[in-house]
Amino acid sequence: MRLLRDLLPDHFTVIGNFDLQMPRRRNSMEFDAVVISEHGIYAVEIKGWSGVIEGDARSWYLSWGRQQNPLILTDRKAKALRDLIARHVPALPRSVFCTPVVFLPRADVKLNLNEQQIANVIKAQDVFEFFADDRLIYEMGPGAFIDPLLRQQVVDAIVPRARPSVHLAQIAEYEVEGELEGRERPYREFVGHHTRLRNRGKVRIKAYVMDPLAPPDKAKADFNRVFRDMDALCSLEDNPYVARAYETHPDRDDQMIFYLISEWVGPRNLGEYIADGQQGAIALNADTIGERWGYALHLCKAVSFMHSRSIVHRNLHPAVIYLTHEPSRVPLKVADFEYARVANLQSIAAAITRIGTQGYTAPELWLEQDYDHRVDIFALGAILYELLTMRALYRSLPDILQHEEIWKDRRRLLPCERTRRVFDRLLALEPDRRASNLDEAVALFESEPNIDF
Known part of the structure; x- marks a missing residue:
């Protein structure tokens, strides 16, 4: 988020990390970022993925597993966002677009995607050129959002309906690359890496949430379950058939969330x-x-x-x-x-x-x-x-x-x-x-x- 703000012109607006309640929808939509440029609005999905990414219109394939093509959901978010803004900003010109974008800030990411997908996927070095697009200036002249009043009306349409959200685990000294999909289980699971110990490679992160209102017996059982996993791994650390245990961490913002970090096997x-x-x-x-x-x-x-x-x-x-x-x-x-x-x-x-x-x-x-x-x-x-x-x-x-x-x-x-x-x-x-x-x-x-x- 900070990278987007640092790389974009001062008159661009970046709203980050929020849930937005949409009309006629029971559930809210999560947005990593919304960028308001001169000519349009961008719904931005930020992924901290690394390595080679291959894929097609339905799925992307990373070194640690398959993920749904993030452009699918981001496109839905962009359309819903454009609809919401149009309802609350009557003066919004028809020329203003709302486009889905996937932003990959990691320097070590390599894309093997087709041209249609690449057009809406950017890396850090592409940020300024993509959002401050010279071609739009030559083709359309100054954009509608040169007018600060119109830009503020769009912000006012979004912010009152937004609430802060945290999408991924927040762990000191770790960068979380994505959440793993899988069977029903008593924890969320992520893949990531240590920001300094690069030779450690990828790690598996389990997030357990403690219930502060649980009766003492249940709270004790939940606590034991969380640390039973790590204790077993530590007892078996010299066994090549068991993933190595690394450490436990509390969440940076929520003391009732514990993270168990271990070797990423595959x-x-x-x-x-x-x-x-x-x-x-x-x-x-x-x-x-x-x-x-x-x-x-x-x-x-x-x-x-x-x-x-x-x-x-x-x-x-x-x-x-x-x-x-x-x-x-x-x-x-x-x-x-x-x-x-x-x-x-x-x-x-x-x-x-x-x-x-x-x-x-x-x-x-x-x-x-x-x-x-x-x-x-x-x-x-x-x-x-x-x-x-x-x-x-x-x-x-x-x-x-x-x-x-x-x-x-x-x-x-x-x-x-x-x-x-x-x-x-x-x-x-x-x-x-x-x-x-x-x-x-x-x-x-x-x-x-x-x-x-």
């Missing part, structure tokens, strides 16, 4: 890999079967190491297993330990029925019975079954309630009798019959993969 998780296989995007051949076998081995080692440090994850499923970038010591890392049971933190047993993800949760968890680390072994068995067969073990709640019958039918999809026996132990319904460690599974996946699928 945008792709095992759930997406399996979904690609289920949709036929991954060919079934010796190489891909070997790849799955390798993922299974490393996942068994990851869970074994967690258990050796008295960490029970309690919410293992494919979407919390992230595939690493090349080159890397290991092909995957486990994340999301907010429901883990850590030896030196109190339990959240009161919320036990909410722990776990349907289709991967051990029976003793959703039956609210006593449990131990074997809940992770059951979840791992369900994940490995899906990874090897590209079919979910359970497809509905009735399947879970008829485990013995379902398993008798579905175990035949596994490639050999040795593999089936290992999975019999991983997926035993009763904890006492279930494998207590993963030695047998590790030995299986250390052997040559059986490609008879």
